[in-house]
Amino acid sequence: MTDQTPASAPNKRTIDAVNASLKRRRAKERRFRRLGAAAVALGLLFVALLFTDIVAKGHTAFQQTYIKLPVVLERAQIDPEGSGSAEVIARANYLGIIRAALRAHFPEVTARRDKRALYQMVSVGAPQLLRDQVLADPALIGTTAEVWLLADDDIDMVVKGYIDRDLPESERRVKDRALGWIERLESEGRIAKRFNTIFFTNGTSREPELAGIAGALAGSFYTLALTLLLSFPIGVGAAIYLEEFAPKNRWTDLIEVNINNLAAVPSIVFGLLGLAVFIGIFGVPRSTPLVAALVLTLMTLPTIIISSRAALKSVPPSIREAALGVGASPLQTQFHHVLPLALPGMLTGAIIGMAQALGETAPLLMIGMIAFIVDVPAGFTDPATVLPVQIFLWADSPERGFVERTSAAIMVLLAFLILMNLAAVLLRRRFERRW
Amino acid sequence: RDSIYIVGSSTVFPFSTAVAETFGRNTDFATPKVESTGSGGGLKLFCAGVGVDHPDITNASRRMKASEFERCQEAGVEDITEVKIGYDGIALANSREAEQFDLSLRDIWLALAKDVPNEAGELIPNPYQTWNEVNRDLPEVAIEVLGPPPTSGTRDAFVELAMEGGCKTYDFIKAMKKEDKSRYKAVCHGIREDGAYVEAGENDNLIVQKLVANPDAIGIFGFSFLDQNADQVQGSKVDGVEPTFESIADGDYPVSRSLFFYVKNAHVGTIPGIEEFVAEFTGEQAWGPEGYLVDKGLIPLPDAMRAEVASAAQSFAPMSRP
Amino acid sequence: MITTVEEIQRSTTAMRSGELARSQESRETVGDYSVPDARMRCRDVEVWYGDKRAIHGVSLDLGRNEVLSMIGPSGCGKSTFLRCLNRMNDTIDGCRVSGSIQLDGEEIYDRALDPVPLRARVGMVFQKPNPFPKSIYENVAYGPRIHGLTNNKTELDALVETSLRKAGLWDEVKDRLDAPGTGLSGGQQQRLCIARTIAVSPEVILMDEPCSALDPIATAIIEELIDELRANYSIAIVTHSMQQAARVSQRTAYFHLGDLIEVGETNQIFTNPQHRLTEDYITGRFG
Amino acid sequence: MITTVEEIQRSTTAMRSGELARSQESRETVGDYSVPDARMRCRDVEVWYGDKRAIHGVSLDLGRNEVLSMIGPSGCGKSTFLRCLNRMNDTIDGCRVSGSIQLDGEEIYDRALDPVPLRARVGMVFQKPNPFPKSIYENVAYGPRIHGLTNNKTELDALVETSLRKAGLWDEVKDRLDAPGTGLSGGQQQRLCIARTIAVSPEVILMDEPCSALDPIATAIIEELIDELRANYSIAIVTHSMQQAARVSQRTAYFHLGDLIEVGETNQIFTNPQHRLTEDYITGRFG
Amino acid sequence: MQDWILLLVLLAVMTAAYHLGRRRAVTGAGGPSQVHRLHSLPAYYGLYAALWAGLPALLLLALWVGLQDQLVLMLLQAQLPQEMTAGLSEGRLGLLVNDIRNLASGAMLSTEITPELQAAADQYARLDQLGQWSMWTAVLALALTGGWVAWGRTHPRLKARNQVETMVMAIMVIFSSIAILTTLGIVLSVLFESLRFFSMVSPLEFFFGTLWSPQTALRADQVGASGAFGAVPLFTGTLMVSAIAMLVAVPIGLLSAIYLSEYAPRRLRAVAKPVLEVLAGIPTVVYGFFAALTVAPFIRELGQSVGLDVASESALAAGLVMGVMIIPFVSSLSEDVINAVPQSLRDGSYALGATESETIKRVIIPAALPGIVGGVLLAVSRAIGETMIVVMAAGLAANLTANPLDSVTTVTVQIVTLLTGDQEFDSAKTLAAFALGLTLFAVTLVLNVVALHIVRKYREQYD
């Protein structure tokens, strides 16, 4: 060993070089670390921002204005024969009863136009609610009951302060005389905001005060459940096959590129495909969770396949060798050893894929999901809409009352999302490990 | 299938759904399913054939085209009832914080056209940057108009009614119509693409919000949104007429179009409830001047016309080729 | 000492690289590579990594109830050859094997042959210990489980215990069988991998430097185990310790740059090597 | 032979587990663990993995220009102790270190101390070779690059070459420096990791069984390297080969179940151990 | 409802088959103590039987459920009295049948109930019932046959594991081919319309034209511009918006991933990762409103305060917000793969005196590169495919511009607006959507090929 080299030259010590640059390197390190922290903080800030924005706009929708009026429930009008049969009671003219109650409370209103305005104080859905109330408690018949009647959306907006009472009358939807009535009712304590159960139990409606999220929620539930059921096993199965078993050649390269490319296909094109294939060829009924789930499955598959493949790639080969070495079959190796290690990544794919599917509207446009469907779906083949579509439709509705309901619907969607993710996130945490 | 299946225009959608809901509430029939597919998309589905899988009714924010009628005939959808339900005013509005505009159709055209005539009567690329350059009486505000994109039916209507209307006021252009129709079209229908006209999406609420945020801008959208947001935006006068129920219903307000729905007669009597639905829609309690559709922003037809259309509709008189 | 090392270094340099160029053809193996009634019979085995040939036409038999040790300088292809014997090379991208390898007369690279039972019959201990990221117990129990070697939990427990005991690890881990196998020390991991392999009682055991991370006492236990296993099984072991080779094996094969240079009775190889390269290697012995 | 092994087995069983219970307190180390003018000075070092104590109050010095070898049965804590010396245990979840470890009088577990220059000064070769998934060249060039040890490509090339030469790997890889380091054989990877470490010329080098996968000739080269490096640096080496310990080290420390049992001149330890455990271990020598 | 019960019954049959198959294998081997004589684990014999019992029957069930309605209706139609069906077209026949069904199910009717109708309805109910019963019989018979055959074949030397694994493999191959079929479907569903489009508009204009204004006359009587179909501004717009989005998402996402996996305390990591993932699930309408009403005016004011002319709709606003939306695609996927890099590599680097950031940049990121690139590609894809944000915040004007403060539009947005606007399926306007889709497909395909090659080149396989 005759050659003198930096490695054996004690006069040029490493530590000097290290120390010379250490400050710079440490500064870099700190910068990098701060950048990372800032990135996370920024991300979290965005979430917080969006959440506060949504909650600030939407929380009022969980309350709904009601008007308390003494309602005369004459037996002669409701159940003249005293049969007590629900059918008879249901057929009574509750609209008339409510109108009479309004007239009785505001006897000074006589002009035909004014009366019309007065009647519009309560929702068109109020008679039905009154009917349900009477049906639930037939003892009310023959009495004069103080009943909380559902207020019209305009009244609701005034009470919630979304319509400025100080504006000139011409710029307000709620005219002066209606304002006067509201103020009188308020001073009598006959107007109150109560928890908005309708929002959670009803399907959609053109009247904001009657509009509920139940239909879309059920639609989303059926759609997403089926999507998950289809896309996760298919995605993971395809990923395992392609990553671990398929011969590595031009064909599989093509498939890989192809799957990556599918991810870049605009989601509406999947709608076109669904329209042509599922509805056109296979005759799957339009506007149903079934066809939506099929389309969304195709849409989320690339996400799940790509992330699953990345997860499989990052499992060290030595684990596979170890399993094969004791005589496990390739499939056993996959399912017993590789899959548990790759599962966190696969679940991540599922989480963001499903999140995307939950929030997607464009492909549903083509398969008839942008629809007005009042009834809450009870299965995979009932006509249905989903939450994002409902949000889209409400956001596009002229009525002011839908603004807060849109935000509230978004809150419901987010709650749905969080619940859906929670299971996956917990599962993922169980399987995460470093080696 | 035991419920009515309706497709079609997004403009008619709010009215159609309101009727559907009331119909579902007040009768024992199932609530119809209403899809918003756009007028063209709806007619395509509608004309695909007779049968349970095909829609019974389609809404349209324009009349059915001859080619669409042909397509229907070919597919065996022979008898179709056309029902004109009312008008949709197209409002030009801006924020309440700004001055109300009083525009003529010519102002609108000059402000938004791609090419405009100069003093010499030659067409030059639109040089106007502010409203008062177009018309000295207008405020000195940069021209910024948020309007529908070329793909939308509202844009078609706006171009045809407002732009062409303004354009025609120049005689030499009007004369062009006979000589060189395509050039006439290009001149009257071309909308400038230098940023003064902003193609906004079809979400009218968003346009309203944008107007509130930007008081210098004018937005183009359906009358119902103006009606609902009267505290935030004001409609510009067009040719001296403010967009109101009355002015649109009377036909004084120049920028309004008719709305329709079409019924497949072959389905009447087999799909339960179609007759009743049409009766509900064409009943006074719905589309009359005091009906609930007016609350939703529909501009009703004149009284005489309503009666006539209603009786034609309820007897399902088939339309002739448009 | 320095001079010796320098000399050796020079000679190895020659060995390792200088000859690479001319060693593109496989050389004649000195000694008789075949045994009567062989368990495994390899003929003209060539292995390529991409276009790099790592094994040049090696023929070698592994007899019944014998321990065959493979020695040779680092990088000469011992592991590669060993991995051919249970088709572990299948898992390496771009690795190709040609020639004939038979287990009990059956061609193992036959397309029709299922490598899974093959690997259960021909077990392997890898050079780098690779425990599963599971508990110690699961590491050992995995093989018996998938092969259904035990009928119930008690039997499995017993099997795990004997395997760990045989590998000399039981006492160290018996009260933390649930701890992850990856949290063991290097030598413990190595013994865990041995325990894992013998738990499935393969007929042939391939061991790639099984004692490299073990202290003399643990080494003794493993060597004792090998000796004991020989009664029923065939064992091929790669080792760098010539003493170990001498202690445990009946036959020894010397590899060099992808060639099998010489093979013969262990005694004979260590006392009277025929080939110059073998002799160089043996006499330069340090270990 | 069998009887010997059985005896040993019995004794190790006792060593490995039987004494575990009573060894919960640290024992007195036999011999003088301190040296004057020590490079590294450890006092009462304890290491815990979770609530398992792996090192029980070990005090030990590493002198200047000396090679200290650490021996002991597998799993006794040699690697753990070694990893303390450059704070590599920081990266293990749940691993806690207490006591005092000084490098040139500076407390290395001091909160204020930056582990980066520490690790540049105290290099380490791990027990399991862990080449980066980069080319062979990049593996070696990585350290010099991050520390800016060379001024240009030529110097870096030269440094890579010398490092690989010293580790005895150059001739095997010189014409495939661009090939991935992970595609090397086990022994080659080990030497690559040695080359990688010496490329940054640390003042203290910790080697955890650096020759475990090496043939005798490659081992000789590494031992020669160690001897050469000693002129300027301090080296701590874990080995299972007592011959190797005897050949390369001046002092030897014997660990047992987390305790440092005995430390002294290598000669003295191997010829005249003081503690019964040391003696048991040494005399049971097989390697 | 009935179908669900059948499904459950089928599951029960499968379970039974599993146990029987298993039992037979064990007994065949000579009892539980002799299972080592079996070729495979007893469980595989069980699975073998269960799969044979279940798979064909499930297939049949799926087919039957799909076809039962049609079959019953066909039978019904065939049996309807002549006078009822005479001269009816297929569609009308369908309506008649629909009436019959409504009657049978007790729904509201629009016609009077004639005796013939009532008879037909009864017949329908009978047929339907019959269909149900035969479905049960057929499916269960097939399940039992399958199970019985498998059971019969079970003997100790049956390679049950191989058989089961072959079936599983076959299933996985089928799963993999779904991706291919999807592609095929997409190409086919846009190809013909695209060709029609190109027969109306010259490809030259489409690919190289710089003017996009798809305004053609919709009605014959309507005057309208002939329209311009130069797609270049759309592609540049897509490029710009996606680029801006990636400029936001990649740094934030990657840095977050790194911070969370390498620096952050466990708790923060456990919370922050799922919280960030919520960003991917917020409906795009929300982002759209946010971009249009909060970000865009902010940018506009900012620009005006420094004297810049900013459109109220800008690529920047849309891009920024879209970037926020796709952060989790980068952050979560990268975090997973970074986390999967073996600790020994980190140790190797630290031991050489590398700082954490050097280790991350030079060792961990390269080792995790394929996964990271995968995440980034997914994010790009999502950016390319997004519409709502762009429509709401960037406008729809097809400006050929390099100025991010201008209003632009993207390919996807145009596809969506063309398909959801007033369509006409024989005019170039609507067909353009298909041509755009096809072109985008081809362009991203090329980009992906390039990406694959780059990843291959830099891939570092560890261990």
Ligand SMILES: Nc1ncnc2c1ncn2[C@@H]1O[C@H](COP(=O)(O)OP(=O)(O)OP(=O)(O)O)[C@@H](O)[C@H]1O
């Ligand atoms: N990451 C870890 N988590 C928990 N326990 C550990 C971990 N690493 C090592 N141990 C335990 O600490 C003890 C000492 O381990 P160490 O690796 O220091 O042994 P060693 O002396 O290096 O042994 P070998 O010669 O086998 O490498 C062993 O009992 C081992 O099981």
Ligand SMILES: Nc1ncnc2c1ncn2[C@@H]1O[C@H](COP(=O)(O)OP(=O)(O)OP(=O)(O)O)[C@@H](O)[C@H]1O
């Ligand atoms: N995956 C691989 N890709 C490319 N070359 C490889 C690969 N594995 C091994 N090699 C090369 O093949 C040759 C033989 O390697 P092998 O691992 O068989 O050596 P070995 O005899 O086991 O050495 P050691 O004693 O160091 O473990 C070496 O030159 C090595 O660099």
Ligand SMILES: [Mg+2]
């Ligand atoms: Mg090897």
Ligand SMILES: [Mg+2]
């Ligand atoms: Mg160790």
Ligand SMILES: O=P([O-])([O-])[O-]
């Ligand atoms: O949806 P429209 O056809 O009314 O624009």
